[in-house]
Structures are given as C-alpha cells and as structure tokens.
Amino acid sequence: MGAKPHPQYKRSWKNLLLNKRYQLRFTLFMVGISAVLMAGLGVWVMKEANDATTVAKARVIGETCPKVPEVIEVPAMNEEAPVPMNIDEPAPADEPAAPKAGAKDAKKKEEPAPAPAPEEAEAPRQVKKDPQADFLTVKALWCTDAECKPEMAMPLIVKVKNCDEYVKKKLEDMMAVDALKSLSIPVIKCESGGEPYSVADAEPIHHATVQLEESSMTITPTLPTDFADRIVSHHTCEMRQASSIDSLEHGRLRILWVLAGTGLLLMAGLAVYGLKMTHKVAGPLFKVSLYFAKMRDGRLDKVYNLRKGDQLVDFYEHFKTAHAGVVQMERDDIERVKATIAAAEAAGMGDHPSIAELRTLLARKEKSVE
Amino acid sequence: MSDGNIPSATVVQGGKLDGDVPKRGDDTGKQPVYKRRLSNYMLDKRLQLRYILLVTILSGMISGSLGYLIYQQRHAASESIERDLAALTQDDQNLKDFQEQVAASMAAEDRALVYKMIGVGIGLVVILSLYLLIMTHKVAGPLYKISSYFDRMREGRLGSVSALRRGDMLQDFFGNFREMHEAVRTRMQSDVITMESAAVALRAKAGDSGSLAEALDALDKHLVQRKKQLL
Numbered sequence: 184m185g186a187k188p189h190p191q192y193k194r195s196w197k198n199l200l201l202n203k204r205y206q207l208r209f210t211l212f213m214v215g216i217s218a219v220l221m222a223g224l225g226v227w228v229m230k231e232a233n234d235a236t237t238v239a240k241a242r243v244i245g246e247t248c249p250k251v252p253e254v255i256e257v258p259a260m261n262e263e264a265p266v267p268m269n270i271d272e273p274a275p276a277d278e279p280a281a282p283k284a285g286a287k288d289a290k291k292k293e294e295p296a297p298a299p300a301p302e303e304a305e306a307p308r309q310v311k312k313d314p315q316a317d318f319l320t321v322k323a324l325w326c327t328d329a330e331c332k333p334e335m336a337m338p339l340i341v342k343v344k345n346c347d348e349y350v351k352k353k354l355e356d357m358m359a360v361d362a363l364k365s366l367s368i369p370v371i372k373c374e375s376g377g378e379p380y381s382v383a384d385a386e387p388i389h390h391a392t393v394q395l396e397e398s399s400m401t402i403t404p405t406l407p408t409d410f411a412d413r414i415v416s417h418h419t420c421e422m423r424q425a426s427s428i429d430s431l432e433h434g435r436l437r438i439l440w441v442l443a444g445t446g447l448l449l450m451a452g453l454a455v456y457g458l459k460m461t462h463k464v465a466g467p468l469f470k471v472s473l474y475f476a477k478m479r480d481g482r483l484d485k486v487y488n489l490r491k492g493d494q495l496v497d498f499y500e501h502f503k504t505a506h507a508g509v510v511q512m513e514r515d516d517i518e519r520v521k522a523t524i525a526a527a528e529a530a531g532m533g534d535h536p537s538i539a540e541l542r543t544l545l546a547r548k549e550k551s552v553e
Numbered sequence: 554m555s556d557g558n559i560p561s562a563t564v565v566q567g568g569k570l571d572g573d574v575p576k577r578g579d580d581t582g583k584q585p586v587y588k589r590r591l592s593n594y595m596l597d598k599r600l601q602l603r604y605i606l607l608v609t610i611l612s613g614m615i616s617g618s619l620g621y622l623i624y625q626q627r628h629a630a631s632e633s634i635e636r637d638l639a640a641l642t643q644d645d646q647n648l649k650d651f652q653e654q655v656a657a658s659m660a661a662e663d664r665a666l667v668y669k670m671i672g673v674g675i676g677l678v679v680i681l682s683l684y685l686l687i688m689t690h691k692v693a694g695p696l697y698k699i700s701s702y703f704d705r706m707r708e709g710r711l712g713s714v715s716a717l718r719r720g721d722m723l724q725d726f727f728g729n730f731r732e733m734h735e736a737v738r739t740r741m742q743s744d745v746i747t748m749e750s751a752a753v754a755l756r757a758k759a760g761d762s763g764s765l766a767e768a769l770d771a772l773d774k775h776l777v778q779r780k781k782q783l784l
Contacts, residue, residue: 209688224618508706
C-alpha cells in the first residue's frame with residue numbers, strides 16, 4: 184500500500200494561475216475598482232497641488248527684489264559759478280553786485296568758452312555706448328516696475344498690470360526712449376497681447392529746451408557707493424525667486440510621481456494578493472479535478488488533505504466523503520462477487536464462463552481500490 | 554450489454570431538475586424545488602465574506618481618505634473666508650450678527666458635505682457588497698451544487714447530473730465533475746449488467762438450492778439495491 188510515495192506538491196509561482204477565468208475575473212475586478220478610486224483621488228490631489236503651486240509661485244513672484252540702481256549722469260558743475268541759462272529770463276538780480284568781476288565775466292561771456300578736452304568730453308559718452316551699461320539703463324528705466332528682459336535688437340516684452348498705459352507713459356519719457364534706441368530695441372510688446380509699440384514712432388514729451396551758453400559743464404557718470412552690492416542683491420533675489428519657482432515645480436512633479444508610483448504599487452500589490460487569494464480557492468479545485476480524472480479512469484486512490492491555508496475546506500470534506508462512498512460501493516461489489524465466485528467454485532462451477540467474467544470484474548475492482 | 558432495466562446516463566439541462574439541491578437522506582421521492590432567493594445568495598460564508606470584506610474595506614479606505622481630504626480642504630476654505638470676513642469688518646460689533654450668520658452657513662454647508670460623503674460612501678459600500686455577493690454567488694453556487702452531488706455519492710447514489718445555470722462560474726470544473734460522475738455511473742451500470750447476466754447464467758445451471766443459490770440471492774438483492782442507486 185505504501186509502496187508509492189505521495190508526490191510532493193510544491194507551491195510555485197508558475198502554479199499560481201490555476202483557473203484563469205475565475206482568478207483573473209476576481210482579481211481584475213478588485214484591481215479595477217481600486218484603480219478607479221485611486222484615479223479619482225489622484226486627479227483631486229493633483230488639482231489641489233496645482234492650485235497650491237500656482238498660489239505659491241504667485242507669492243514668490245510678488246516678492247519685490249531690490250531694484251538695480253540706475254546709472255545717473257550727474258553734471259559736475261562749478262558751484263561758485265552757476266551756469267546762466269538762456270530761457271528768456273532775466274539774469275539773476277545779484278549779478279550786478281560784483282561789477283568788477285562782472286565786467287570781467289561779461290567779457291568772458293562774449294567769448295566762447297574753450298572747448299573741453301576731447302578726452303574729458305567723450306568720457307560720459309563712452310559709458311553710454313557700453314552695451315552693458317545700456318542694458319542696465321534699459322533695465323533700470325523699463326524693468327523695475329515691470330517684468331521684462333531687454334535684449335539687443337530684440338522686441339522688449341513687458342509684463343505688468345495695465346501694460347498699455349505703462350508703455351505709453353514710458354514712451355513719453357525721453358530717457359526711456361533713448362535707452363531703448365541705444366540697445367536698438369525696435370518695438371515694445373505687452374506680454375498680455377495687443378499691438379506692439381514702435382520705438383521709432385515714439386514721441387517723447389520735450390521739456391523746455393535748455394541752451395547752455397558760455398559755460399562749461401562736465402557730465403560725469405557717478406555710481407552709488409553700494410552699486411555692486413545692490414546689483415548682487417538684485418540678481419541674488421531674482422535667482423532665489425527662480426530657484427523657489429523651480430523647487431515648487433519640482434514639488435508638484437514629485438507629488439505626481441509619488442501618486443502614480445503609489446497607485447501602481449497598490450495595483451501590483453492587489454493583483455498579486457488577489458491572485459494568491461483566489462489561488463487558495465483554485466488550488467483545492469485543481470486538486471479535486473485531478474482526483475476526478477483518476478476516478479473517471481477507475482482509480483480510487485487515497486485522498487490526501489489540503490495544504491495549510493487553502494480555502495474550500497468544507498467542500499473538500501464533501502468530496503472526500505463522496506470518494507469514500509464510491510470506494511465503499513466498489514468494496515460492496517467486491518465482497519458480493521467474491522462470495523458468488525466462492526459459492527460457484529464450491530458447487531463445482533468454477534470453470535463457468537460467467538465466473539471467468541466475474542473474476543475479471545473482481546480483479547478490476549480490486550485494482551481500483553488498491 | 555444493456556437489458557433495458559438500467560437507465561442510461563443522462564445529462565439534464567436547465568439546472569432545475571431532480572437532485573439539483575437534494576436534501577440529505579431524502580428518500581421520499583419528492584423533488585425539492587430550487588429557487589433563487591436572497592437568503593440563498595450566501596452559500597459559502599467564509600469564501601464569500603472574505604472576498605466581499607476585502608474589496609469593501611479597501612474601497613472604503615481609499616474613498617474615506619479621499620473624503621477626508623475633501624472635507625479638510627473645504628473646512629480650511631471656510632475658516633479662511635471667516636477670517637477674511639473678520640479682518641474686513643474689523644470685528645465690528647454691528648456686523649457681528651452677519652459674521653455669525655455667515656459662519657453658521659459655512660458650518661452647515663460643511664456638515665452637509667460630510668453627510669453627502671457619508672451617504673455616497675455607504676452607497677458605494679452597499680452597491681459593492683451586493684455586486685460582490687452576486688459575483689461570489691456565481692462561484693459558491695456551483696460549489697454548493699457539486700457538494701450536494703458529493704453527499705449523494707457518499708450514500709452511493711449516482712443519479713443524473715443537471716447542468717449549471719447560465720452565468721455560473723467554474724463551468725470547466727463542473728464539466729470535469731460531470732465527466733467523472735458519468736464515467737463512474739456508466740462503469741457501475743456496466744458492472745451491474747455483468748453481475749446480473751452472470752447470476753442469471755449461474756442460476757440456470759445451479760437451480761434454486763444450495764449455497765450457490767443463497768449467494769446468488771444475495772447478489773440479486775445487492776443488484777436491486779445498486780440499480781436503485783443508479784436511477
């Protein structure tokens with residue numbers, strides 16, 4: 184009886200999917216429901232994250248950075264000798280108070296003032312022609328109250344509230360227009376859209392024409408003492424803002440990836456768990472199917488217990504009793520046939536063809552219940 | 554081989570005939586009528602409840618966390634509006650009633666949202682549970698039916714097997730069972746015929762006396778019983 188060792192059944196991943204239709208249906212249903220719910224959760228979370236990121240970005244952009252200091256051309260004038268200006272106004276009243284000197288000065292007035300040395304006169308111009316300085320000037324004049332990035336010979340895109348009004352007002356400013364011309368900026372556009380404004384067509388408001396006569400004036404560019412610090416702090420602030428915006432965008436993307444990853448992990452985990460769970464049902468069914476095949480072929484072997492953790496224990500117990508019932512039927516037949524053969528042999532009819540048939544039947548039945 | 558006394562193996566279609574859901578030890582010959590009833594849906598509590606609870610709890614957890622987030626967001630928005638309103642009115646005593654009214658309205662809306670979400674959650678759980686109950690019943694039903702046939706086999710009764718209902722799962726498994734059942738039944742019927750013909754031949758030669766006659770009588774009795782079981 185115990186000659187044949189019972190084949191050891193091992194749980195293997197290959198055997199996990201025993202009843203595809205049943206297992207996949209249940210597992211996919213579970214995974215599908217979770218996917219729908221997780222997608223809803225994900226969409227909502229991303230909507231909130233996008234809103235939060237937008238608000239945070241606006242807050243960062245709203246923080247004002249220190250302005251880039253302007254390069255101011257300060258006329259270096261002789262305090263003692265104020266420059267008389269020919270603006271149809273009478274000469275200062277105190278002028279005659281120094282007749283001697285005044286006479287001398289009057290003579291000097293008639294003579295044209297000596298032209299300044301070329302080097303001295305050109306010095307401020309050279310600063311003006313410096314592209315970097317021009318760039319800074321445009322930034323100072325156009326991009327302190329608005330957002331813009333001037334580039335040589337490129338349209339200036341301006342982003343500011345009431346952009347059209349801002350641009351029109353600026354175009355009335357001679358210095359602002361000149362600054363644009365120095366960088367060869369042809370047009371100004373509002374980022375929000377609308378018609379571009381041509382720099383060439385700009386008509387800045389001209390203030391009272393000042394004619395300088397008989398005076399010498401040296402225009403010297405002067406820089407504030409903390410010019411470099413202010414430039415550095417301005418750009419540091421801009422870089423910090425850009426970094427903050429970048430970080431916020433990264434945070435938003437991180438949420439998206441974490442959500443997607445969590446969702447995928449949940450789906451994969453559920454799929455594996457679903458397969459394992461249904462396998463505990465499909466496993467016993469598979470085992471019972473193997474016994475069915477044996478019973479169909481007339482082999483009524485011993486029925487072994489289920490593995491630990493398997494489901495359908497009650498069902499399997501029913502099967503075992505059914506199997507035992509069929510075995511009992513065979514044994515009853517064996518007993519009856521044996522008794523008949525023995526009686527026939529005792530009556531001297533052992534060679535009867537019917538007894539031979541009964542012997543064949545008996546052999547088959549005995550073999551089936553071995 | 555057949556002498557006409559043994560019925561041939563038949564497969565009854567439709568799933569509502571003899572022995573569909575037989576009662577144990579029911580020898581009265583009355584056929585119990587099987588009806589789909591709500592109470593019959595829970596055939597295998599352990600199997601069905603396990604799956605239903607797993608899916609329902611999982612869905613409840615996910616939708617619960619979604620609901621909690623929504624409520625939190627809404628509540629935070631309400632609080633923010635109340636704060637802004639207080640700042641706008643500068644806690645003016647004249648507008649205190651208005652502030653309280655707005656706060657009460659917001660709180661009522663928040664509560665309504667919670668009730669709505671609880672309702673939707675309960676609805677989801679109920680619908681999911683019912684759907685899963687029906688779905689698992691399609692597995693538990695065939696298992697229950699086969700268990701009933703197993704009970705009959707235990708008693709040595711190998712009657713006819715009816716097909717599963719439309720929509721039932723485990724059709725392949727049931728097919729294997731039916732094949733096995735029919736094979737065992739057919740073999741038993743064939744054995745009965747062999748034994749019966751042998752008994753007839755032996756009786757014709759041995760007569761009605763002696764130990765062989767007694768053995769043949771016992772065999773006849775056994776065969777009558779067996780035929781009954783195979784009906």
